[in-house]
Amino acid sequence: MAFILLLLPAGLPAAAGADLASIRYNGLDYVSLDEGAARLGLRVERLVPPSAILLKDGAKPVARFADRSRETDVKGLRVFFGDPVVDHGGTYLLSRTDFESHLVPRLRPELCGPPRPVPHVIAVDPGHGGVDHGTENRALGSMEKTYTLDVALRLRKLLETAGYAVVMTRETDVDVPKQIRSEIANQAHADLFVSIHFNSLYPNTKTTGVEVLSFPPHSQRSTNSWSPGEKDDSQKADAPINAYNAWNTVLSGAMHRRLLDALKNSDRGEKFEHLGVLRGLKCPGVLVEPAFLSSDSDGARLATPAFRDLVAEAILAGIQDYADVMRRLNPAAVAPPQPGAAPASSAPARSQPTRPAPGP
Numbered sequence: 001m002a003f004i005l006l007l008l009p010a011g012l013p014a015a016a017g018a019d020l021a022s023i024r025y026n027g028l029d030y031v032s033l034d035e036g037a038a039r040l041g042l043r044v045e046r047l048v049p050p051s052a053i054l055l056k057d058g059a060k061p062v063a064r065f066a067d068r069s070r071e072t073d074v075k076g077l078r079v080f081f082g083d084p085v086v087d088h089g090g091t092y093l094l095s096r097t098d099f100e101s102h103l104v105p106r107l108r109p110e111l112c113g114p115p116r117p118v119p120h121v122i123a124v125d126p127g128h129g130g131v132d133h134g135t136e137n138r139a140l141g142s143m144e145k146t147y148t149l150d151v152a153l154r155l156r157k158l159l160e161t162a163g164y165a166v167v168m169t170r171e172t173d174v175d176v177p178k179q180i181r182s183e184i185a186n187q188a189h190a191d192l193f194v195s196i197h198f199n200s201l202y203p204n205t206k207t208t209g210v211e212v213l214s215f216p217p218h219s220q221r222s223t224n225s226w227s228p229g230e231k232d233d234s235q236k237a238d239a240p241i242n243a244y245n246a247w248n249t250v251l252s253g254a255m256h257r258r259l260l261d262a263l264k265n266s267d268r269g270e271k272f273e274h275l276g277v278l279r280g281l282k283c284p285g286v287l288v289e290p291a292f293l294s295s296d297s298d299g300a301r302l303a304t305p306a307f308r309d310l311v312a313e314a315i316l317a318g319i320q321d322y323a324d325v326m327r328r329l330n331p332a333a334v335a336p337p338q339p340g341a342a343p344a345s346s347a348p349a350r351s352q353p354t355r356p357a358p359g360p
Contacts, residue, residue, distance in 0.1 A: 030093035078269035082220030105249040112246040115329035119191035126152035127197040130175030135200035154312035178276035193285030200294035209266035216272035223271035255318035262314035
């Protein structure tokens with residue numbers, strides 16, 4: 001397959017590597033990992049046999065890539081990038097989108113352009129509700145919608161105690177359309193959005209683990225669409241949330257690490273999906289799947305209030321870690337929320353979200 005070397009126009013911002021030479025492959029722009037690593041102050045080490053490559057910060061490995069694979073390891077976290085890495089004659093290539101939106105934010109967020117504000121208003125979205133039960137564990141008699149609301153209410157209490165303002169997309173057992181959930185967050189001028197769900201592979205009752213889902217950049221596919229027999233579902237136009245691709249990555253990584261550390265569960269990775277609940281957001285947002293309700297073991301843990309407390313505490317810690325990054329990147333950032341402080345008035349409490357008028 002032919003490769004075409006392109007030089008980008010002068011004047012483009014070089015912060016995230018926009019002036020790196022671009023190599024056209026399979027209709028996508030790629031960059032050399034050697035050049036990208038140098039831009040990030042890292043070095044490349046090729047492994048033997050020569051089918052993988054490490055990025056190192058001094059002697060410390062920070063990322064590992066394998067030829068023809070989208071699965072990577074970044075600082076010990078399992079991450080699925082949007083396009084396969086390509087070994088072209090000993091030169092490893094990473095898609096420009098993956099470099100700018102998924103690697104740089106994890107390793108050098110200070111190179112991602114103007115940072116987001118330090119968050120104060122957090123939108124918490126308990127997945128499903130009402131007639132939409134979500135997944136179920138029939139053996140245990142439990143429904144996803146019940147646990148997502150329970151964890152969300154526990155999280156709200158923790159966030160408010162920490163001084164954050166919280167807007168809930170639902171507080172009771174009601175079904176809220178996905179696009180309305182993002183509208184609730186936007187109307188409250190939320191700084192972050194976290195949608196809480198629990199996973200299922202029923203009838204498989206053995207699989208466990210943590211997953212974190214982000215909305216893919218417009219040129220990239222959902223992770224599952226790479227499975228055999230699935231169609232390319234990449235989209236040509238940006239969704240509103242794509243304005244925050246880099247910061248979605250920072251938030252996703254923070255959530256991922258905190259959930260793994262707290263729950264001691266297997267790592268199912270950070271993945272992409274064209275999620276309606278995230279599409280219309282005007283702030284960074286992720287969807288977390290901390291456990292498998294379909295699993296015998298995860299389902300039994302979810303049935304205990306102590307485990308649901310752990311999930312809520314881990315999500316809070318992920319939000320705080322993201323906030324710490326924004327605070328570091330904003331030299332004039334305001335002080336962090338103070339424990340016990342009254343929530344700001346910009347996030348009104350909602351028990352029944354506003355619904356759109358019925359369609360024709």
